[in-house]
Amino acid sequence: MVSLNAIDRLQGLFSKLPGLGKKSAGRLVYHILDADPSYARALGEELLAFHRAIKRCSRCGSYTEQDPCPICADPAREPVICVVERAQDVRVIEESREFRGRFHVLGGVIAPLEGVNPENLRIEELLARVRREGISEVILAMNPTVEGDTTALYLRKVLRDTGVEITRLASGLPVGGDLEYADRLTLSRSFRGRVRL
Numbered sequence: 001m002v003s004l005n006a007i008d009r010l011q012g013l014f015s016k017l018p019g020l021g022k023k024s025a026g027r028l029v030y031h032i033l034d035a036d037p038s039y040a041r042a043l044g045e046e047l048l049a050f051h052r053a054i055k056r057c058s059r060c061g062s063y064t065e066q067d068p069c070p071i072c073a074d075p076a077r078e079p080v081i082c083v084v085e086r087a088q089d090v091r092v093i094e095e096s097r098e099f100r101g102r103f104h105v106l107g108g109v110i111a112p113l114e115g116v117n118p119e120n121l122r123i124e125e126l127l128a129r130v131r132r133e134g135i136s137e138v139i140l141a142m143n144p145t146v147e148g149d150t151t152a153l154y155l156r157k158v159l160r161d162t163g164v165e166i167t168r169l170a171s172g173l174p175v176g177g178d179l180e181y182a183d184r185l186t187l188s189r190s191f192r193g194r195v196r197l
């Protein structure tokens with residue numbers, strides 16, 4: 001019989017995941033208990049191997065099983081870089097099928113109060129790529145938040161010397177909203193209507 005402690009421990013771990021409170025974490029725990037044991041085993045094995053299997057692409061910074069990632073390794077990608085805050089934004093934009101260029105993951109946005117300064121983000125790497133890869137346009141796809149705006153202005157300043165065209169995703173994204181929750185149509189519109197900075 002499973003001791004109550006094991007249930008509590010797993011519930012505690014699940015409740016640390018975003019969007020899961022204690023109650024829904026508990027539901028997951030009992031769901032796993034009720035399910036076929038092979039499910040728990042597969043889940044455990046995948047989690048154990050996860051960090052070994054997935055690494056960051058040394059070029060764009062997104063998560064990948066091979067380095068460089070399939071997008072960076074694709075010679076058919078246009079010489080345009082879409083700059084995003086987090087690795088999961090790459091997936092959202094890829095699924096919209098609106099963009100056929102390359103990506104660059106910053107790893108966050110400038111937020112001095114939270115201790116995130118420009119040197120903590122992958123900005124030097126971006127500058128190097130713009131020069132090395134002959135990039136014609138940089139699309140800034142930060143979320144429309146105060147920190148996103150600050151970061152866009154900062155990037156415009158440091159990119160200016162490279163002579164690359166700099167654009168930002170158009171409105172259509174809800175103000176203060178999250179790229180992750182934008183639907184495909186909204187995302188397509190903001191790509192087509194992007195504005196020059």
Ligand SMILES: [Zn+2]
Pocket residue numbers: 057058059060061062068069070071072073
């Ligand atoms: Zn990559």
